[in-house]
Amino acid sequence: MTQQALLLANLGSPASTSVADVRSYLNQFLMDPYVIDLPWFVRRLLVSLILIKRPAQSAHAYQSIWWPEGSPLVAISRQLTEAIRPLWTRGPVELAMRYGEPSIETSLRQLAGQGITSVTLAPLYPQFADSTTTTALVEAQRVIAQHKLPIKLSVLQPFYDQPEYLDALAESARPYLQQGFDHLLLSYHGLPERHLHKTDPTGQHCLKSADCCQRAAGKVLDSCYRAQCYSVSNAFAARAGLRPDQWSVSFQSRLGRAKWIEPYTEARLNELAGQGVKKLLVMCPAFVADCIETLEEIGIRGREQFIAAGGEDLQLVPCVNTHPQWVDALAKICARVPQAL
Numbered sequence: 001m002t003q004q005a006l007l008l009a010n011l012g013s014p015a016s017t018s019v020a021d022v023r024s025y026l027n028q029f030l031m032d033p034y035v036i037d038l039p040w041f042v043r044r045l046l047v048s049l050i051l052i053k054r055p056a057q058s059a060h061a062y063q064s065i066w067w068p069e070g071s072p073l074v075a076i077s078r079q080l081t082e083a084i085r086p087l088w089t090r091g092p093v094e095l096a097m098r099y100g101e102p103s104i105e106t107s108l109r110q111l112a113g114q115g116i117t118s119v120t121l122a123p124l125y126p127q128f129a130d131s132t133t134t135t136a137l138v139e140a141q142r143v144i145a146q147h148k149l150p151i152k153l154s155v156l157q158p159f160y161d162q163p164e165y166l167d168a169l170a171e172s173a174r175p176y177l178q179q180g181f182d183h184l185l186l187s188y189h190g191l192p193e194r195h196l197h198k199t200d201p202t203g204q205h206c207l208k209s210a211d212c213c214q215r216a217a218g219k220v221l222d223s224c225y226r227a228q229c230y231s232v233s234n235a236f237a238a239r240a241g242l243r244p245d246q247w248s249v250s251f252q253s254r255l256g257r258a259k260w261i262e263p264y265t266e267a268r269l270n271e272l273a274g275q276g277v278k279k280l281l282v283m284c285p286a287f288v289a290d291c292i293e294t295l296e297e298i299g300i301r302g303r304e305q306f307i308a309a310g311g312e313d314l315q316l317v318p319c320v321n322t323h324p325q326w327v328d329a330l331a332k333i334c335a336r337v338p339q340a341l
């Protein structure tokens with residue numbers, strides 16, 4: 001029988017915390033037209049400006065969270081790959097990163113070299129965005145076309161609404177919720193508003209009213225990152241038995257001067273402290289593996305900011321990482337992907 005390989009794809013990290021490696025990673029990442037969606041010349045100019053100061057700042061941030069085995073994002077993704085192997089009986093399981101190593105190119109060529117002709121690509125992002133899901137797929141298609149690899153690609157769609165994923169998210173967070181808290185903030189990676197308008201199939205929905213993303217359905221929901229974030233949040237709150245006043249949603253990691261989707265996490269941290277919240281829990285369900293955005297931006301800087309604003313403690317809830325229920329869920333969700341003929 002033909003073997004069906006599973007290729008898990010995540011974002012990727014710099015090779016090390018040196019300023020040179022971080023600069024090279026940021027350059028590859030930010031020059032991706034799906035990440036900064038501006039004409040090449042404008043993008044080149046903007047990225048060159050960002051690369052003046054950002055690599056040193058980011059290198060410092062990476063140093064504060066780096067593990068002996070390397071980047072947390074890559075190390076956790078490797079552990080996840082190992083953990084899912086025994087559950088995927090259809091063929092080999094490999095890992096690929098959109099930026100840095102192991103690249104999508106390296107992993108796909110390696111699979112083709114082993115005689116694999118059928119691959120399920122699983123971008124590890126619960127919600128859809130061009131800057132994550134689309135770019136991983138386009139890169140895989142480029143590699144297959146450029147190297148004329150005899151590979152048929154099946155693709156896992158964003159799994160924000162899959163019950164197994166939502167159950168695993170709730171189960172992995174349960175011990176943290178049980179410790180008691182005043183408020184739970186679900187902080188998602190942000191996006192420039194421009195990206196939402198671009199993927200809105202109607203051109204009429206996104207950001208046209210205050211609660212448009214909470215009410216999205218059908219085709220609009222299929223492509224609206226912000227709506228999928230609210231969908232995960234509502235499903236999570238229902239599973240965790242939370243009252244509406246116990247939780248809220250925000251968006252982090254803003255870069256540059258363009259308007260990004262709101263509410264901003266930074267602003268929410270001050271507001272919550274100002275409202276008397278003392279013990280804050282923060283979850284980051286745009287990520288399935290802890291990374292610089294969770295460990296440093298929320299776990300270190302966010303915590304300092306919240307305490308300076310009058311809060312007492314901010315506890316970061318780990319991502320689903322290698323939680324056994326998540327490993328199981330991912331294997332089941334991937335097994336349902338229709339095979340390309």
Ligand SMILES: C=CC1=C(C)c2cc3[nH]c(cc4nc(cc5[nH]c(cc1n2)c(C)c5CCC(=O)O)C(CCC(=O)O)=C4C)c(C)c3C=C
Nearest residue numbers: 011012013014035058073129131132189255286291292293
């Ligand atoms: C225009 C800039 C960016 C967009 C759009 C963007 C979207 C986006 N990113 C993730 C997931 C991750 N991003 C990570 C790091 C990161 N993101 C940006 C910029 C944009 N992201 C930068 C510059 C960085 C690097 C770190 C820094 O300098 O601040 C990571 C972590 C990588 C790691 O090594 O730990 C992840 C994961 C999503 C899900 C997303 C769209 C929704």
Ligand SMILES: [Fe+2]
Nearest residue numbers: 011189253293
């Ligand atoms: Fe990002």
Ligand SMILES: [Fe+2]
Nearest residue numbers: 206213224227
């Ligand atoms: Fe929307």
